[in-house]
Structures are given as structure tokens and as C-alpha cells.
Amino acid sequence: MRAGRLLSLLLLLQNRGRMTAAELATELEVSVRTVYRDVESLTAAGVPIYGEPGHDGGYALVDGYRTRLTGLTADEAEALFLAGLPGPAADLGLGSVLTAAELKLEAALPTELRRQARRIRERFHLDAPGWYREADDAPHLPAVAAAVWQRRAVHVRYRRWYAPEIVERRLEPYGIVLKAGRWYVVAHAGADTPRTYRISQILDLRPLDEEFVPPADFDLASYWRAHTAQLQESLWQGRAEIRISPAGAERLREIGVPAVIDAVEAGEEEHTGGWRRALIPIESLTHAEGELLRLGAHVEVVSPPELRERIAATALALAARYG
The missing domain is CATH 2.30.30 (SH3 type barrels.)
Structure with missing residues (x-):
């Protein structure tokens, strides 16, 4: 644990330059006293760290000193390759840069870590856009x-x-x-x-x-x-009381938003049939009507009356059209 912290302290100074003991303590989630002890240990091990007193002071590495030790574990190496999103990087004009960086990182890894990193590419793919819609066309x-x-x-x-x-x-x-x-x-x-x-x-x-x-x-x-x-908070303009069947609640977990799902799960279960009565947040009457109609006969609106009347009118219109 301490060896990893010492390496992290060294890499912080290497990547960010001069840092105060308080800044290092915050980054490493330790006390300032611990930072002092760690700096002494690194200095004793031959790492050229020097300190400057005063308001603008802090610890820094002697100019030109860099360690080639990255300290990457297998999990960290895999996470770096998993974090590479070629699609978004290409959208930002950084596709070739990302490819070059991954090649350099892969070349620097030990053989076993290199094999594990390649397995990430073979077995995981990250697709950022949501289902049933194209990603943004953003020419600018x-x-x-x-x-x-x-x-x-x-x-x-x-x-x-x-x-x-x-x-x-x-x-x-x-x-x-x-x-x-x-x-x-x-x-x-x-x-x-x-x-x-x-x-x-x-x-x-x-x-x-x-x-x-x-x-x-x-x-x-x-x-x-x-x-x-x-x-998210501003979207909710009101609330509706509903009754929902077990099948409706299961379907809601697939198509609903977290706030509505949580409200249903916190609702009160009725004595028979497994139906639940819940007070759910709604954006508007029009939006709530469309969302609740997706649940078909597995949900019943109790209130407000305007929403109940809207859904009843739509149900009658559908019955007439398909009757």
C-alpha cells in the first residue's frame, strides 16, 4: 500500500510540477505529516526531490528528472484500453492521436500486460449512442x-x-x-x-x-x-397516482426513468393480485399519457382526473378504430 502511494506521489510531481504538501495530501487522501514522511523516504532512495519554503513554495523534482516506471497493474492497463472510445475521438479530430497513443502504450507494456490489453479489444466494445437513434450530426x-x-x-x-x-x-x-x-x-x-x-x-x-x-x-x-x-428535477411538473400490475411494473423497469421506477417500487402493495398503488412524478399531462399508454391495461390512473379522462378517451378511440 505504501509503495503504491510513494509511486503515486512521484508521478504527481512528475506530471504536475511543483505541489505543496497540502495539495499532495489531498490527492493521496493522507495527512500532511504522511506526505512529509513519504518525501523523506523518496529522497533517501535517491529520488531528487527538493522543497521550497514560502507561499509559492512546495515540492518539485529536479529539472529533467523523469522516471520510466509507470507502475501500471494489469487492471489499470486494461482500463486504459477500455477507456479509448475511437468513435468520439474521431469526432473530435483525435482518432489518429488516440491510435498512436495506444500503440505507444502497448509497445511500452510488458508482454503479459500487452496480451491482456489486446483481449480487451477482442471482447469489449463501447457504443455511446442510445438505442433506436443515430448519434448527433454535429459538423461544428x-x-x-x-x-x-x-x-x-x-x-x-x-x-x-x-x-x-x-x-x-x-x-x-x-x-x-x-x-x-x-x-x-x-x-x-x-x-x-x-x-x-x-x-x-x-x-x-x-x-x-x-x-x-x-x-x-x-x-x-x-x-x-x-x-x-x-x-432532471425541473422536468417534473406534477404527480399522478396510479395502480400498476406486477407485469406492468416489470415492463416499467425496462422502459421507465429511474424516478418513476423508484416511486413505483416505494408504493403500497394491494392485498390481492399483486397490484401496487404509487404516486409517480410526471412531466406533463401529454407526456404522462403517452408514457402510461405504453403499459396498456397493466396500469390504471387514479388521479389527476384530467389524466384519467385523457387516457380513457384515447382507449375509447382505439377500441372504436379496432372494433
Whole structure:
């Protein structure tokens, strides 16, 4: 355990440059005192680490020192090859770069790890888009990616879902996210907080000769988690009480969203027949009608009355058409 931590400390200094004891302690999830002891052990082993006091000080490696020891385990080597997504990398213009990096990594691995890495390619394939739909056609993705890399602003003409549909914006693109086959850019557009734009909805893009610096505390992964949680919460506009059969609940696990599935499983089971009564979140009456009709006769809406009437009217219309 300690040997792995010492190697991690060494690689952190090699990859990031000067770091304070507190920063190293945070990364390694140990105390500052432990970092001091680890640095002493590395120094005693001949690793050229030096420390500088003061506000801008910290630990660093002597210029030019690099270790060729990667410390990759079999699982870590396999995970690196599993993480390579050739499709998205090609979309970003990095397909050849990814291939070259994988070849270099494979060449550096010991024979056994190389064999295990090859087995990953043979037995696992990652397909990002969801079922029954094509991935986004995003012709401006490489230009957006270039702006993200270069920290340069862009001027875009963008189509949104509410009026006015076509707008023009100056964006400072902080980062790119691939979600279920759809590409999004998180960018600052003059508002207090960053906003999310679907890249396939960018109609025109013009790079600007203007550099920008993202806020020091901006973290793309943290922003995206908060954004998706807020979006999911905002979707639910109301609730509906339903009765659902065991077959309906099983079907719901295949086609439903987690919030609705959780609500059904938390519902109260009736005394006979295995039916459950539950209060589920709904986006709108129209959306709820379409989703619940997918369950056929295995679900009954108890309330609200408007939703029950909608489904009853649709059921009567279907009976008349097929009668």
C-alpha cells in the first residue's frame, strides 16, 4: 500500500510540477505529516526531490528528472484500453492521436500486460449512442473542440427550442460533454453562470481572435453533475397516482426513468393480485399519457382526473378504430 502511494506521489510531481504538501495530501487522501514522511523516504532512495519554503513554495523534482516506471497493474492497463472510445475521438479530430497513443502504450507494456490489453479489444466494445437513434450530426464539433483546447471565444448562430428560435451568441467554451451520443458544450455567454448548448444545434460558427480564461474554480465534471440533476428535477411538473400490475411494473423497469421506477417500487402493495398503488412524478399531462399508454391495461390512473379522462378517451378511440 505504501509503495503504491510513494509511486503515486512521484508521478504527481512528475506530471504536475511543483505541489505543496497540502495539495499532495489531498490527492493521496493522507495527512500532511504522511506526505512529509513519504518525501523523506523518496529522497533517501535517491529520488531528487527538493522543497521550497514560502507561499509559492512546495515540492518539485529536479529539472529533467523523469522516471520510466509507470507502475501500471494489469487492471489499470486494461482500463486504459477500455477507456479509448475511437468513435468520439474521431469526432473530435483525435482518432489518429488516440491510435498512436495506444500503440505507444502497448509497445511500452510488458508482454503479459500487452496480451491482456489486446483481449480487451477482442471482447469489449463501447457504443455511446442510445438505442433506436443515430448519434448527433454535429459538423461544428471539431471547431468547438479547437476553441476549447485553445481557450478562444467563438461567435455562433444557434437554434433553440423556444422563441426566438435562431439567436446569435459570443461563447467562451469551457468544455465538451458527450451524453448518450449527443455532444454538448458548456460555455460562458455573458450570463452569471455557464450554460449548456447542444453542438448539433449550432448553425454557423466563426472563431474569434479573443482568448479567455475560465474561472479558477470551474470544474467540468462537477458542473455537469449539478446541471443534469437540476434539469432532471425541473422536468417534473406534477404527480399522478396510479395502480400498476406486477407485469406492468416489470415492463416499467425496462422502459421507465429511474424516478418513476423508484416511486413505483416505494408504493403500497394491494392485498390481492399483486397490484401496487404509487404516486409517480410526471412531466406533463401529454407526456404522462403517452408514457402510461405504453403499459396498456397493466396500469390504471387514479388521479389527476384530467389524466384519467385523457387516457380513457384515447382507449375509447382505439377500441372504436379496432372494433
